[in-house]
Amino acid sequence: MGIGRTLAEGLATEGANIVIADRDGAVAAGHAARGISCDISSEEDTARMAAESTEAFGAIDVLINNAGIYSSLTPQPFEQQTAAEWRSILDVNVIGTFLCC
Numbered sequence: 001m002g003i004g005r006t007l008a009e010g011l012a013t014e015g016a017n018i019v020i021a022d023r024d025g026a027v028a029a030g031h032a033a034r035g036i037s038c039d040i041s042s043e044e045d046t047a048r049m050a051a052e053s054t055e056a057f058g059a060i061d062v063l064i065n066n067a068g069i070y071s072s073l074t075p076q077p078f079e080q081q082t083a084a085e086w087r088s089i090l091d092v093n094v095i096g097t098f099l100c101c
Contacts, residue, residue, distance in 0.1 A: 017032040019033070030082045043099055065100050069089045069093055
């Protein structure tokens, strides 16, 4: 089980409303939860996610920035990584975190 899922389930158990966002589609089961398809590297998607979250639950009280590209990377020597690979990592891990905040 991933860190994000564990945190979401723990907060939901304590009564929190949960929004789960994922670029491949999110499924939220049980509790008061909503799944939203969202690419956090997209300004338009993150604005829509915030609007849908606020509409569903009235406010956003806590943000857990848990999205990131890491486990899907193929291990390889640093000098073999391309600029395109670095851009996709930075877009999600850095710009996505900024946009969600």
